[in-house]
Amino acid sequence: MASYKPTKVQAYPKLGERVTEDTLYWKNYKAPVLIKEFGAVTKIEFSPQPPHNYVVTASTRIQVYGPHSQEPLRSFTRFHDTAYGGSFRGDGKLLVAGSEEGLIRLFDISGRVALRQFTGHSKAVHVTSFLSDGYRVVSGSDDLSCRVWDVASGTQLSSFTEHTDYIRAVASSRLNPDLYVTGSYDHTVKLFDVRVGGSVMTMQHGHPVESVLLYPSEALMVSTGGRYVKVWDLLKGGQQLVTLKNHHKTVTCACLSTTDNKLLTGSLDRHVKVYNSSYKVVNTFDYAASILSLSVAPDDDVIAVGMTNGVLSVRHRKHTEDKQEVLGKKRRTPTYRVFIKGKNYMPKHDDFLVSKTVKPHLQKYDKLLKSFQVSKALDATLESWRRFKKPEVTVAVMMELNRRGTLKNALAGRDEKSLTTLLLFLIKNITDTRFSNPLLKVADMVTDLYYDVVPQSPVVERLLQRLMELLGREAELQQELLQVLGILDTLFASLTPRKGVSGPVAPPIMQGTQLQAA
The missing domain is CATH 2.130.10.10 (YVTN repeat-like/Quinoprotein amine dehydrogenase)
Structure with a gap:
């Protein structure tokens, strides 16, 4: 039986603060x-x-x-x-x-x-x-x-x-x-x-x-x-x-x-x-x-x-004197040589190499995914310290659940507390360009599952309404971006030189003006 492969967490670029002289x-x-x-x-x-x-x-x-x-x-x-x-x-x-x-x-x-x-x-x-x-x-x-x-x-x-x-x-x-x-x-x-x-x-x-x-x-x-x-x-x-x-x-x-x-x-x-x-x-x-x-x-x-x-x-x-003093200190002591001894040794032709199997360490969410507890695995990634410090792990598990076809099962059947945590995570990160693509799919599933569920708590209703507003605003922004891309494609196409014609071709409006002048 094939061994379990841990969830691969994608490395996203960090959104650092703007560095100024101050x-x-x-x-x-x-x-x-x-x-x-x-x-x-x-x-x-x-x-x-x-x-x-x-x-x-x-x-x-x-x-x-x-x-x-x-x-x-x-x-x-x-x-x-x-x-x-x-x-x-x-x-x-x-x-x-x-x-x-x-x-x-x-x-x-x-x-x-x-x-x-x-x-x-x-x-x-x-x-x-x-x-x-x-x-x-x-x-x-x-x-x-x-x-x-x-x-x-x-x-x-x-x-x-x-x-x-x-x-x-x-x-x-x-x-x-x-x-x-x-x-x-x-x-x-x-x-x-x-x-x-x-x-x-x-x-x-x-x-x-x-x-x-x-x-x-x-x-x-x-x-x-x-x-x-x-x-x-x-x-x-x-x-x-x-x-x-x-x-x-x-x-x-x-x-x-x-x-x-x-x-x-x-x-x-x-x-x-x-x-x-x-x-x-x-x-x-x-x-x-x-x-x-x-x-x-x-x-x-x-x-x-x-x-x-x-x-x-x-x-x-x-x-600067402090920095030069630190750089001038000898960091490699005899204990350093002892610790790296044999680290760079290359095996020879006659050497017998004994390989030691290293047992992979699985995170809590990977252990739950391995035992097919998809809902608990998602809950493990929504713990407060992880969703604030490493949201990419939560997104990676959601993508893995979607690949397995069990994302909807993991999102369904949640109580008020766990649903509130999930909605807060979506509201905070859905507009982040690093996570927006996978989280839009998750947000669609959440709204389909819970928007018409009766009864709902006032907190959940307010968060769902806010999520819907974010989705609507995101759709409007994408539509405006598509319009801008269409305008740019038209401009670039009009400036592209044709075969047998040297130099850029004037846009259609300018061509009409030249014909009328002629």
Whole structure:
């Protein structure tokens, strides 16, 4: 009896994403280095001055790391409760942070004891930042107020209570030391001017605002909250320019890269997305847990991401020196020679060759096909991981069933769950040019078998109707393509030179015009 031949899965060309310069630039990072912190990492910020150390705020500690260090260079642990919003001054020498106690502490980066302690907030201070002059600090608190403090004297200079909910985002202007932006859970973003004594512009984000940032020109501002990232034009009175909806969960943080000011956003859906100047996603970084904080080094060499599980993920850019070092390493060790020993040996004329029978390994669907369980074989190829990762296997089994003449038997007699899975697979892949030809035949059989079956569930009816619409649209497209092919055949035939006539023959319309002119 002949042995069973496994189902031959056809190799289809992969439909890869379009590779651009932005894609290559943002894929040029090494595997992430993971550092375990003491709690959820709520804030990361890089120093604007070389060597671009970065401060990490997590639990009751604020720690300073070097760009290539896995151990903190400096730790500030003078907090009795959770610390928030660690932020550098422009010269990288001072550090300010809020806390759950409502206190704001100012640290010297080379010391350990707080230089100043600002008291005045009655609730937790989640965000702090230096104004661009370096002599004042702005803070936002859960007591609904944002306040400006004098660094030298430690006194409060101004207080604004225009927000009606928690203030969780602050961004200071680098061009004007009297301007800063705040974002609140009351769904608003406000631009404050210390000289005026209040806000000069208000924008409605529509969701609780988690972060705000200003572009270097400060003509544009970005706010994140809910699933949305919104870009505002400050020169036009806070007019909304773009709304981005690329995340599936709350967008918690955003930052800008040095190269062309590319926008990066992090979300609770565990993704960091990179946008180009047209606000199209050019790259996505995946992480193991929800993202709370994100920052990029001023030279784009390091991307640091903080997550809810207390893990700090750091990615470093690849350089040509690293590639040359890898290429220069000797990969062939003595163990390599041992493993390949005899691999290239050619048998001689007098050698006696003993062949060992290798038992072929059959996939689950092949075992079921071998025992003529056609319906279960099709179900095995419709498992979630296979139909999403390798749809060509499902299509190959359908083609094999059709060749055997048992495809209709495999499709018939299905319950609501298995029929829904089959219809979803057809709807997703029937318009794929790689699979459309065999799947059109399968779709025709499915509609013949189940379209008039009574009773049907609302889900199945809706999916069948959608499949019929796709089939109708596909038929219209093919008819239009046939018309285009007919027009092209006519044009090519009219341009083909005839025997005894040099050069192309004019189309019939042009010939008639020439005869009338003659």
